[in-house]
Amino acid sequence: MANQDVERGRGEGKSGGYAGGVPDYFAVDREESFWTPWIVPMFVVANVVMFLVTMYVNNCPDHPRIYGGCVAGGFLRRFSFQPLRENPLLGPSSATLVKLGALEWSEVVREHQGWRLVTCPWLHAGLIHLITNMLSLLFIGIRLEQQFGFVRVGVIYLLSGLGGSVLSSLFIRGSISVGASGALFGLLGAMLAELLTNWTIYTNKVAALFSLSVIILINLAIGILPRVDNFAHIGGFLSGFLLGFVFLLRPQFGWIERQNSAPRSQNTIRPKSKHNLYQRMLLLSAFILLVSGFAAGLAMLFSGVNANKHCSWCRYLNCVPTSKWQCDY
Numbered sequence: 001m002a003n004q005d006v007e008r009g010r011g012e013g014k015s016g017g018y019a020g021g022v023p024d025y026f027a028v029d030r031e032e033s034f035w036t037p038w039i040v041p042m043f044v045v046a047n048v049v050m051f052l053v054t055m056y057v058n059n060c061p062d063h064p065r066i067y068g069g070c071v072a073g074g075f076l077r078r079f080s081f082q083p084l085r086e087n088p089l090l091g092p093s094s095a096t097l098v099k100l101g102a103l104e105w106s107e108v109v110r111e112h113q114g115w116r117l118v119t120c121p122w123l124h125a126g127l128i129h130l131i132t133n134m135l136s137l138l139f140i141g142i143r144l145e146q147q148f149g150f151v152r153v154g155v156i157y158l159l160s161g162l163g164g165s166v167l168s169s170l171f172i173r174g175s176i177s178v179g180a181s182g183a184l185f186g187l188l189g190a191m192l193a194e195l196l197t198n199w200t201i202y203t204n205k206v207a208a209l210f211s212l213s214v215i216i217l218i219n220l221a222i223g224i225l226p227r228v229d230n231f232a233h234i235g236g237f238l239s240g241f242l243l244g245f246v247f248l249l250r251p252q253f254g255w256i257e258r259q260n261s262a263p264r265s266q267n268t269i270r271p272k273s274k275h276n277l278y279q280r281m282l283l284l285s286a287f288i289l290l291v292s293g294f295a296a297g298l299a300m301l302f303s304g305v306n307a308n309k310h311c312s313w314c315r316y317l318n319c320v321p322t323s324k325w326q327c328d329y
Contacts, residue, residue, distance in 0.1 A: 035150065055081075055091075057096055058096040060082055097178055156243045161186065163182065182239075185233045193245045239294075249279050249283060
């Protein structure tokens with residue numbers, strides 16, 4: 001789980017972690033064709049390019065530093081990293097991240113910069129943060145895109161990133177947040193919803209549900225560590241979970257007799273594709289919850305609501321203080 005511990009005048013940064021280790025349990029009771037994935041690799045390329053742009057803009061050697069020299073300055077020059085005491089993830093300064101679109105509540109609400117809700121998932125706190133997130137994106141996203149195509153997976157990824165940003169902004173003040181973790185957790189949530197809504201066509205159902213649930217819980221549990229934006233994880237996961245019921249339905253298969261002009265003895269059997277009633281009910285319920293959730297969240301955010309005042313225990317979802325560390329709240 002990657003995190004960010006980058007200091008700056010207005011607070012310390014928070015970054016999402018990553019979700020990985022998803023088992024290969026997608027064994028269904030029928031044959032299916034696979035899409036050629038390209039949107040997920042394109043997302044990876046876009047994130048890498050954005051990180052290079054971030055480091056170019058950061059230009060560590062040409063800016064004053066109070067924590068020592070740039071890391072690999074003689075080799076990387078303009079693309080060198082901030083001192084490790086300032087950013088242990090091998091990345092830029094917080095000021096650079098804010099300049100390029102990091103998520104910060106005051107900038108979004110007071111300065112009316114709502115565009116930060118969609119730019120922050122494309123920024124990363126450092127090279128370590130970028131590598132862990134992109135490996136997870138390839139591992140999770142390629143499988144989903146092969147099965148469901150680029151349109152549905154692309155929509156889930158983007159909207160989950162937005163959902164993570166909205167929930168993060170409602171609860172976190174005084175620090176910045178960057179990273180694709182909200183979108184990655186959205187893909188995990190979509191995988192869980194897809195398993196549930198297409199339950200009847202899977203083999204090893206219980207094992208698949210148990211494995212995926214454990215992976216999700218472990219990643220969410222890691223999110224309670226300091227400097228990790230677990231609200232982005234939770235918001236992305238919930239968004240992806242609801243989106244999975246809407247976009248990742250598979251038709252259930254029955255069999256009907258093909259009627260034709262040939263004698264009855266020569267009639268053939270062909271599959272009939274259909275969606276069950278429970279699938280349609282889940283789709284409708286998820287769509288209503290998704291639209292109402294985004295509408296309520298955005299309305300609360302831009303009206304300046306501090307969600308911590310309405311949920312005093314919610315802060316422990318983001319960080320649990322122990323004898324080893326303290327939480328910023």
